[in-house]
Amino acid sequence: MIKAIQERIRNYLDEQGYEGLDFIVERPKKRAFGHISTNLAMKLAPLLRKNPYQIAGELAETLFQNIQYLEKIEVIRPGFINFFFKAAYFQSLVEELLAAGADFQKPQLLKKEKIQVEFVSANPTGPLTIGHGRQAVLGDTVGRIFEWFGHEITREYYFNDAGRQMRLLGLSVYARYMNLFGYEAELPDDGYQGDYIIDIAKSIADKWSDKYLNQPENSLFTDFAAESVFKMIQTSLERLNIRHDVYYNEKDLYAEGKISEVLKILEEKNFTYQYDGAIWFKARFFGAEKDRVLVKSSGEPTYRLPDIAYHRQKLLRGFDRIIDLFGADHHATFPDVIAALQAMDLDSSKIQALIHQFVTLTKDGEKVKMSTRKATFVTLDELIDLVGADVVRYFYLMRGADSHLNFDISLAQKESDENPVFYLQYAHARMHNILVHSREKGIESFLEGDCSLLIEDEILEVLDIISEFGEIMETAARTLDPIHLINYLQKLATAFHRFYARHRVVSEDLELSKARLKFILAVKTIITNAMGILGIHTPDVM
RNA sequence: GCCCCGAUAGCUCAACUGGAUAGAGCAACGGUCUUCUAAACCGUAGGUUUUGGGUUCGAUUCCCGAUCGGGGUACCA
Structure with a gap:
């Protein structure tokens, strides 16, 4: 629906010669402002030299006529155009969702991309810590998001067992x-x-x-x-249900001569020089504040050189897109790698860095300083033992990647009963139970139910949220952050719980029961699908 | 010094490309189970979005300065 309106506006702007104009079509926070709203008139106002309110009124009368399922349009000062849809639109989503299943609102793929996601990449010196856990779950889930769109994902782990x-x-x-x-x-x-x-x-x-x-x-x-x-x-x-497809050992870069190849290319292109017995890369040429050493005076390469060679191999291996995860402490490396790739005339725009901030750990109200060497860390395993894999995955994803994640162990342990992940799982279990209950009540089938009976505000609210699923997935993919899906699920579950508390599904009214059972099955389908993308289980019983 | 992230309710955090009255959870207070699971629902209270400017119809969001916190700035990875 939102896309239909966007398209209509875009066509109109093309006709009028305002191709570049940037406008938004969004879902307003307040229902009073409609199901969908656009600021188009305010964006057009300076171009047309007219009052935006007047423009909005005219557009509502002309451009926005004959839209399927449209109930009414309202124009509000200073010039918002708000669209309200008929219940029939939301009801139609139930059929659509049941027919499409996990493919609901999945866009047609223009090109199936080969995408590599590299994450964890910890050298094997000790167990994974809580810090590694964040990257593990984040990387895996980003992979799952792209998999949903139909791309081909390679999960890769880069390590060095020498040194x-x-x-x-x-x-x-x-x-x-x-x-x-x-x-x-x-x-x-x-x-x-x-x-x-x-x-x-x-x-x-x-x-x-x-x-x-x-x-x-x-x-x-x-x-x-x-x-x-x-x-x-x-x-x-x-x-945590995470598996890598490829383990790439830094040693192979040496064994296969990839390190020396890079040095040779950079040298031929005149991007290196010798100074103080070391080989330097002219990073300043690419905007860095100082040049970088590639090979130390001892003859040993710095970490930068294999990193560059590795990324060159990634590109040569033919990935359309490469996503690197690293913690905030490693972000300084990235510009150097990109610069060196550019120096070698490689297309570095295929590489994207997903940088996440640290996980700080508090225990009994005090900060725990973690070090692998001193073994003063809490391992990922201990954390999983404590709260379970589903909670661990959820907790890691419930904060934006560029926010610090504060993991309070005592709290996670103490409050595991009222954890937000259970809120989602409980919604699913309730839906499952309703379906079981309906069979016990002798309702054999309900797919023939009449969705036009779904008229309660609480149901339409849930369906409105469901209509947004595809956009949420696109946002998550664009920003490389699953948090949008987490927030979405919370919103969906809240709306469902509210419905559940106020209305019964299985009742004396058989026709109404069947319609609502269809609705329940639709919601259950989307929750199962979305939770699957996050890698979190949806138990039938809790 | 310079670079990158962050600063929003008592606490932990949301707010999609700049949108309308800034939202959740926890904590506090009050209400709701003879019905498909109360791990739930409903309500009350809680805010000068760190700070000072600027840009515009409109700023939590963009720009400049300040303050505080985290990370980086190695011939460590």
């Missing part, structure tokens, strides 16, 4: 392994102190007994630790 941190991990495991056999061995300075290190050491001891004593440099410790930690990480993600 200093991993060596420290190996040495930490080694020390614990020695301890198990009663030998003195100190954790290295900056070593990893978590209990999981001891568990890994035990696994090694179980498997090979004392075979590796006194071999601190044996790569077995690092390799075994990396593999163990990776399993932990995957298990944690699996619990």
Whole structure:
């Protein structure tokens, strides 16, 4: 409906020669202002040199005649045009929704895109923390949103199991392994102190007994630790129903010569120079405040170089769109990567960064400072144990990505009974129960029910919200933020609960019951679908 | 110093590309179960949208300055 009006306005503007004019067609906050409203007249006023109120009146009489399901138009000062629809419009949505199912309001795809979403990408040095959890759920859900539109999604995890941190991990495991056999061995300075290190050491001891004593440099410790930690990480993600399609190891970039290729290209294009024994990238040429080192004077590349090579590979792999998730602490890298890609004449506009702010954790009213190395973190697993996967997913998504997320552990635990996610699930369970109840009452079928009997304000309100679903999905995709879908579901559930409290579905009036059962099935369908996109379960019974 | 995010009810946060009387949840107070699940519903109270300017028919939203908080500004990742 909103699209029909938008289109009509656009055609009109084209005819009149005002193609570029930007106007809005929106759903006003107050029902008194109509189901849909436009500011068109106020935008036209300066061009036509006329009073917007007068323009609005004229448009209402001409442009906006013969609109299907239109009940009335109102023109309000200073020049809003407000549209009110007939109940028949909302009733028709029930049939439409039941026919389309999960495809309800899904737009025709102009082009099926190959989209890569890269997220988590934590090096395997320890269990995932609450901070990683936010990125995991956010990335996965963004993928689900694009999947709904019909795009092809690759979920990717980029990691590096070489380097200093991993060596420290190996040495930490080694020390614990020695301890198990009663030998003195100190954790290295900056070593990893978590209990999981001891568990890994035990696994090694179980498997090979004392075979590796006194071999601190044996790569077995690092390799075994990396593999163990990776399993932990995957298990944690699996619990949240998250699976990556591709694990991309930074090592492969070296092995396949991709690092040196990048250096060579940048050098040929004259975007690098040597200074102080290091190789620098002319980042200033692309607007950075200073140039960046790609290869240290030690001959070792900085983190930037593999990042650049990795993103070059992403583009060469043929993705139409690439979405990178990172926390606010890593956002500084991004402009350098983009600049280097541009330097290599690659189309960096395909890459989008989704930067999310930190998760701060409070416990008993106090801030908890988290560090993987010191093991003073709360793991994602602990959080899932505490409140369950559905609540975890929901909580991570219920704040905008660029807002700080404050996770109060004590509160999440204490109040898990009155959690907003249960509000949604409860609505679904109620609907399920109504359908079960109707069968018990002997109503075998209701799909032939007459939707024109659905006339209560509470029902029309729910259907009005349902009519908005497609737009919400588009907003979520455009902004890369599932929070819009969360807010939408809250609104929908609230409207449903209000209806439920005031009207019975199954009653003595068989025809009315059938109509309302159709309505219930329609709402249940859309809630199930939307919750599925968020990766949250819809239990039948609570 | 410079760059990026944020600042909205007591608390945690919404408000779609600038729209009309800024909304939820929690906390507080009062009401509603002999009916399909009260994990719900209804009502009351709670605001100078941090601050000072500017842009315009209209600003929580855009621009400039200030303050506070988080992050970055490495030949760490």
